[in-house]
Amino acid sequence: MNRHHFLKTLTGVATLAFTSPMAEADNRILGSAAPDPFPNWPLPDLRKALPNPVSIRSVELLKTQGRMLLVVTAEDGAKGITQCNDRMPNLTSLLKGLVLPHFLGKDARDLPQLVDNAYRLNSNYKYAGMPLWNSIGSVEIATWDLLGQLTRKPVYALLGKPIRNEYEVYISDFYRGGELVGGVVNRLAEKLVATGARGVKIKVGGRMQNTPEDDRRTRQFVPLVRKTLGDAAIIYADGNGSFSTKEGIEAGKFLESYGVAIFEEPCSFEDEDGMRQVNQALTKIMLAGGEQDSSLYRFERLSRTGVYDLYQPDLYYNGGILRTLQVAEIVRQHGKQFAPHTPKADPLIGPFWQVAALATNLYGLQEFVYNPGEKPASWYSPAIQVQNGKMTIPNTPGLGIQYDEGIWKGAERVV
Incomplete structure (x- = not known):
């Protein structure tokens, strides 16, 4: 997701209940009417759907049934799961070294920001392309599954x-x-x-x-x-x-x-x-x-x-x-x-x-x-x-x- 657009939209959603200093800095640099090249899918109101934090305790890549499954587990033991595609066996070092640190211990309700962080922080963007985004995307998809399981709703209903x-x-x-x-x-x-x-x-x-x-x-x-x-x-x-x-x-x-x-x-x-x-x-x-x-x-x-x-x-x-x-x-x-x-x-x-x-x-x-x-x-x-x-x-x-x-x-x- 485009960083400027994400932060600008995020600060405008009252239910997310915080203002990003980084977004404020961006506005000072770019001006309040800075153009944005992308339309955006409206961000979900996850704090309304889930009033309490959903801390991510672990993210595991497991092999079973001849497939790789990525499992995101919350502190209360709830799980979100996705099967990984055939590219993942060659991407495990990226997943472990660059992506997982931006999700572990974090609040799953901040998922859009976590995705942005996994791309942007620690110079991860220098690895941009299918290998990085495939690794981030697999965690994002499993985390959506977790949020859907917790709310007892299909993911589409959260979006x-x-x-x-x-x-x-x-x-x-x-x-x-x-x-x-x-x-x-x-x-x-x-x-x-x-x-x-x-x-x-x-x-x-x-x-x-x-x-x-x-x-x-x-x-x-x-x-x-x-x-x-x-x-x-x-x-x-x-x-x-x-x-x-x-x-x-x-x-x-x-x-x-x-x-x-x-x-x-x-x-x-x-x-x-x-x-x-x-x-x-x-x-x-x-x-x-x-x-x-x-x-x-x-x-x-x-x-x-x-x-x-x-x-x-x-x-x-x-x-x-x-x-x-x-x-x-x-x-x-x-x-x-x-x-x-x-x-x-x-x-x-x-x-x-x-x-x-x-x-x-x-x-x-x-x-x-x-x-x-x-x-x-x-x-x-x-x-x-x-x-x-x-x-x-x-x-x-x-x-x-x-x-x-x-x-x-x-x-x-x-x-």
Whole structure:
């Protein structure tokens, strides 16, 4: 969260009952009418919801069920939990050395300020990028779960008034070669029938490269997907940075000719100019991106200059729930749409539910990974399922995920 904006807003909320000397100093330097580049998601009144302090006794990274779970425990023993993504095993030193000191012993009701501190203090901002924000975001998300458990409310109810209790999904497919194209397409068709979903997302190019073989596969795959699924099916395509600007334009026009609705990251996510040129050259397809980004300034610039039509911050990479809601507001001020990145069908979907309930500019179908024949996990509930092409957002406390107490008995402590 932008520091000046956070502190300026914080001092204006009477229920938080304090005035920051740092904010006063900022106002003296910048003037009381200092411009702020970002809109803000309204800060929650946590002191009204929780009149007594919620001191964070411990933050642990535990391994169980083949996953890493981050557990925030309050002094009274109440817990907030999030599953961590696949990046966390390589980020444990950042988590332990830079992030946790800004949360341990602190009042969880000050969560927005704790996030700001973990970015700004002790020169942590010098590590800015996905690794730092992913570490901060994992703690933020687990702490929201704690606050939701304590209030017996869904996290979204602490952050605003929900505008939806369900959303439509598309089925992701990760095929990029290695099996017959026809078999892949038939599998997609079977998944649509099983879930009732109206759309799919397919991979095009070769992921950060586009060899002649990759190109041949794309040109065989896309027409067969359209022919097999029919004209009514919604198709999204993900380039994962496979194409140069020229190739991205060519690939985009090819996708347009088959009625593909969204083209995600055709060029390297770092190539703003190239991506903008692709977007300007295409007339029938929406360009999407933002999964790799974690700078609010970059999201503002990308949306203001028309790099993408649809913005896809990752809930964890981008620093958590509140920052992701802020991205939704940043891109909305420029008339752009929003669809956070969340490809998993496991507890990682929990924070997405909270954002999806609130964001006014949530667009299109949302991502879902469906593996037919896979038994629902027994170590958490509810089962993550789609019915009639829609996902219901739970109205249960915290992130909406409850864990079997038995999983902690043999858990390995990582941090």
